[in-house]
Amino acid sequence: MTRALVLTSSILDGNSLALAEHFQARAVEQGGLEVTTRDLIADDLPHLALPELSSWQVPAEERTAEQRELATRSNALIEELLAHDVLVLAVPLYNLGIPSQMKAWFDRVMRAGETFRYTEKGPQGLVEGKRAVILAARGGQYAGTELDSQTPHLKSMLGLMGIREVDVVFAEGLAMGEAPRKAALQEARKAIDGLIQRLV
Structure with a gap:
């Protein structure tokens, strides 16, 4: 069975959570x-x-209790990531970036020697055979723009960790009126439905 890890990161009871819930509900149905x-x-x-950060750089047998x-x-988050086949990121857009809570997660799973390594030819990802899905919820229209x-x-x-097969589902214009919001979410849900069929 394919295992998916869904990460939510919205400080609001908002649209990215709704997309994550739809993904989970359709996965159960499928x-x-x-x-x-x-x-x-x-x-x-x-x-x-x-x-x-320093604790990672000390050999395990030499670490203090702290x-x-x-x-x-970090070890637990990396183990959880590696135990799944698909990583699903439900991400709102905050000030053109990702929530700081999601950045804190990435800071702990992107570890040299664990999920990537440096080589003479540049960094090499160590997380292989996995794919990711980005569920992107935005108030405005940003996809494909600077x-x-x-x-x-x-x-x-x-990609730095080796996950290069990435699907993106956009739900945009969510703050531009109720009609555009409903249409965008409906389109995103349909895209998720089709994606889940391919994942399994």
């Missing part, structure tokens, strides 16, 4: 897709600080 969800707002991961505790957070810095940022971070 069958063949086991879904795990992680709410990055509820997790409340702190911004990455030097003590935690370093072991700090390293456990203002959409979020999509290439996410693809670059995923």
Whole structure:
């Protein structure tokens, strides 16, 4: 069975959460897709600080009790990522970027020697055989414009880890009136339905 890890990151009871819920509901209906969800707002991961970063650079057998505790957070998130076949990112657009809570997650799973490594030819991803889905909810219309810095940022971070097969479902214009909002969400739900059929 295909396993999907769904990450939500909205501080509001908003549209990206609705897309994630639709993905999960359709996955259950379709069958063949086991879904795990992680709410990055509820997790409340702190911004990455030097003590935690330093704990990764100390051999496990040499870590202090504090370093072991700090390293456990990142280790657990990486193990969870590696245990799934598909990573689903439900992402609102905040000030043209990703929520800081999602950035805190990426800061802990993007670890040299764990999910990528440096070589003479440049960085090489170590997370192989996986794919990602981005469920992007935006108030305005940004896809395909210079203002959409979020999509290439996410693809670059995923690609650094070796996840290069990425599907993006956009729901845009969500703050431009009720009719455009409903139409955009309906189109996004249809795209998710078709995507799930391909995932299983």
